[in-house]
Amino acid sequence: MSSEWPLWEVFIRGQHGLNHRHVGSLHAPSAEMAIQNARDVYTRRNEGVSIWVVRSNDIAASAPSDKGPLFEPSNAKVYRHPTFFDIPDDVGHM
């Protein structure tokens, strides 16, 4: 009988005030065990204050081939950056 445990992605908040960040993955039978295992492997040296785990299968991801349609339009909109606007030095800090 094959009983391969499902794969989980692990996210850790390094310090209060920061976002959770993806740190890796692991196998575990349940969410509780995934958190236990994540504690054991990914926070052995004070790396975190909070753990999220999510089944890898439940993650929807963009495809590399979508890179153009998804991200190209924002390249064309340079006016979204403050540096697009020339403000004379005399105006002072803005």
Added chain:
Amino acid sequence: MYAQMVTSEGGKARDEMTPEERAFQDRIDRGERIEPKDWMPEGYRKTLIRQIGQHAHSEVVGQLPEGNWITRAPTLERKQILLAKVQDEAGHGLYLYSAAETLGVSRDELTGMLLAGKMKYSSIFNYPTLTWADIGAVGWLVDGAAIMNQVPLQRTSYGPYARAMVRICKEESFHQRQGYSIMMTMARGTPDQKAMAQDALNRFWYPSLMMFGPSDKDSVHSAQSMAWKIKINTNDELRQKFVDQTVPQARFLGLEIPDPGLAWNEEKGGHDFSQPDWSEFYEVLKGNGPCNAERMEARIEAWEDGAWVREGLMAHAEKRAAAHAAE
């Protein structure tokens, strides 16, 4: 190294490449990282699975020679330190299996291939740890040699592999320093203890040099792996660096490297040294090293004895999920 003599597939001259293959090679040449969902040549994928899988197996099997001394460490503090070190190695195995899994192979498949003798692990872990000083020598030399190889691999072209290497390298320097600290204590101890440290160095020196694998300056496999940036340095380059780094460390301990041919070569700015016995290396790879059978037995036993736990926990999780869904 932890991955020795990995055969690579699909070496092609640029004019034989398909447009896709050419674009892929260009990305690598520009220093871009390849990510799991990106297009990649089949040979790149297969070679990486072989290399990362072998590396992962080495981390896991590598726990055995050190685990041998956890219950016999000379002090409680040394026992705690060694336990932490061996736990780290289990983690290294996990990071690497995870990286391999992004290439479309499952961890159980990789384990199955190891247990069936279809995949290898590093030759070094087929040598026994006979005394406590061996634990010092392993941390100092074996982890030291691993670091030589793993530091450049942080820049390897495959993203998940490179990221696993970054995590691993952060933990390795603790490993090497704890080993060297054992050697310092032994070398400064009684004459018997110092002799034990020397004996450990004598037995681990050449097997450590073998970790880098035979010279590959003429190997087509290595050339392909280097073009793909899944191998960064030649075996000889890394071995030379290792010797040059280790000689002064041995001198500081007052221990002697067991090589009458060892000498500083001013011209090349490095040491001349004797090669290990490569016929011994090939014998160990074939399964005829001092501990090959014992290591495989231990892995098979762990896998089989753990089956009821893996299955039981899975059954329990499924039952609870079903009960939860029925609520």
